[in-house]
Amino acid sequence: MSHVLVVNSGSSSIKYRLLDMSSRKPRAHGAVLRIGEEGADLSHSTGEGEPFTRPGPFPDHESGLRAVLDAFAEAGPDLEGVELAAVGHRVVHGGASHSRPVEIDDGVVETIAAFAPLAPLHNPANVEGVQVARRMLPGVPHVAVFDTAFHQSLPEHAYTYAVPRSWRSEHGVRRYGFHGTSCSYVSRRAAEMLHTDPARTNLIILHLGNGASATAVEGGRSVDTSMGMTPLEGLVMGTRSGDLDPSIVGYLRRNAGLEPDGVETALNRESGMLALAGDNDMREVWRRADAGEHGAQLALDVYVHRLRKYIGAYVALLGRVDALAFTGGVGENDARMRERALAGLGHLGLAVDPERNAVPRQEERELSPEGAAVAVLVVPTEEELEIADQVLRVTQGSGS
Numbered sequence: 001m002s003h004v005l006v007v008n009s010g011s012s013s014i015k016y017r018l019l020d021m022s023s024r025k026p027r028a029h030g031a032v033l034r035i036g037e038e039g040a041d042l043s044h045s046t047g048e049g050e051p052f053t054r055p056g057p058f059p060d061h062e063s064g065l066r067a068v069l070d071a072f073a074e075a076g077p078d079l080e081g082v083e084l085a086a087v088g089h090r091v092v093h094g095g096a097s098h099s100r101p102v103e104i105d106d107g108v109v110e111t112i113a114a115f116a117p118l119a120p121l122h123n124p125a126n127v128e129g130v131q132v133a134r135r136m137l138p139g140v141p142h143v144a145v146f147d148t149a150f151h152q153s154l155p156e157h158a159y160t161y162a163v164p165r166s167w168r169s170e171h172g173v174r175r176y177g178f179h180g181t182s183c184s185y186v187s188r189r190a191a192e193m194l195h196t197d198p199a200r201t202n203l204i205i206l207h208l209g210n211g212a213s214a215t216a217v218e219g220g221r222s223v224d225t226s227m228g229m230t231p232l233e234g235l236v237m238g239t240r241s242g243d244l245d246p247s248i249v250g251y252l253r254r255n256a257g258l259e260p261d262g263v264e265t266a267l268n269r270e271s272g273m274l275a276l277a278g279d280n281d282m283r284e285v286w287r288r289a290d291a292g293e294h295g296a297q298l299a300l301d302v303y304v305h306r307l308r309k310y311i312g313a314y315v316a317l318l319g320r321v322d323a324l325a326f327t328g329g330v331g332e333n334d335a336r337m338r339e340r341a342l343a344g345l346g347h348l349g350l351a352v353d354p355e356r357n358a359v360p361r362q363e364e365r366e367l368s369p370e371g372a373a374v375a376v377l378v379v380p381t382e383e384e385l386e387i388a389d390q391v392l393r394v395t396q397g398s399g400s
């Protein structure tokens with residue numbers, strides 16, 4: 001049975017996974033990190049023995065991907081030997097034109113490039129990765145799977161911003177939502193864990209990673225999500241501000257002499273936990289807070305405060321919530337954050353059992369106390385597996 005290579009190209013990284021779709025298990029995975037920077041390196045694991053590593057320099061995605069193909073040739077599995085059915089690419093912004101995965105042609109590449117201004121941390125790298133991979137692996141279909149796709153179900157009242165008509169009609173100003181591949185996977189797994197029909201299951205999904213988002217899922221469909229036209233809106237993130245008064249942007253341009261690009265860069269790359277705590281890695285933020293640093297303590301308070309506002313909003317919006325699912329690097333690992341997120345929300349049926357919450361295991365599990373009204377779950381996200389499943393549906397012709 002066939003294999004799918006899933007590629008997730010970031011601005012300075014290429015993460016990848018080769019999945020055997022008969023066992024649904026990875027045959028190899030790895031990452032090229034710090035592309036274009038000093039200290040670039042590649043690590044490639046097959047699950048047997050030590051990972052295969054190679055130091056850079058990798059000045060660009062082309063050299064990075066070449067190193068990945070070399071790693072497969074040297075450390076296996078041989079890509080020529082496995083039946084490679086397709087390459088699946090994570091693409092963050094697909095706009096309104098892509099509600100499903102599509103086989104990539106030049107037109108699709110143009111669309112992804114056209115949305116680069118709306119996902120400045122992601123789409124430019126996605127385009128780069130797609131183009132390089134198509135050149136280097138020309139014999140197989142390449143399929144784009146969009147983070148925005150799952151949120152195409154948002155009702156008009158949830159995706160509409162209250163702004164002038166021409167902004168909406170001529171400039172596509174609306175909420176798109178992101179982390180959809182993760183939400184699609186997590187909502188299916190959550191329903192399986194609850195033994196409920198996904199089409200009747202209501203969920204709040206908190207994807208807390210480097211980027212972070214909250215999503216309300218009603219009957220298996222996204223009905224609201226915290227990220228907006230770009231992945232900047234909503235929760236406080238590693239380096240992104242999340243929600244803020246849009247007047248701040250104009251104010252800073254007039255009063256601090258900042259250029260529009262400068263403001264946007266600051267809000268995307270120099271804000272969030274990095275700005276408040278001095279670090280965007282949540283483990284380091286906790287370390288600093290525990291050591292008594294006020295900035296880190298405040299950063300955690302701000303992060304938690306925003307998260308709780310969205311939880312409350314989505315409880316109100318859904319009415320009945322069957323489960324709240326934590327996922328992403330923070331959601332899956334950070335017991336203290338989960339505890340603080342739900343502290344005192346027993347009247348909403350939301351609580352974690354301290355012992356269940358404290359188990360340091362990164363596996364699917366239920367954290368809520370016996371008999372709780374709402375199941376609180378940890379569902380480690382499997383974006384690559386979800387992408388590979390969706391890719392096969394496209395290449396096998398059954399759509400998605």
Ligand SMILES: Nc1ncnc2c1ncn2[C@@H]1O[C@H](COP(=O)(O)OP(=O)(O)O)[C@@H](O)[C@H]1O
Pocket residue numbers: 208209210211238280281282283284328329330333334
């Ligand atoms: N044990 C942990 N406790 C707290 N945060 C953690 C832990 N492990 C990982 N994280 C955080 O997860 C984040 C990365 O999440 P991840 O979902 O892998 O991000 P990405 O958006 O890059 O896919 C980092 O901020 C990291 O600090």
Ligand SMILES: CC(=O)OP(=O)(O)O
Pocket residue numbers: 092122147178179209210211212231
């Ligand atoms: C869309 C997005 O924010 O993705 P990530 O969390 O991977 O940065």
Ligand SMILES: [Mg+2]
Pocket residue numbers: 209210211
């Ligand atoms: Mg992620």
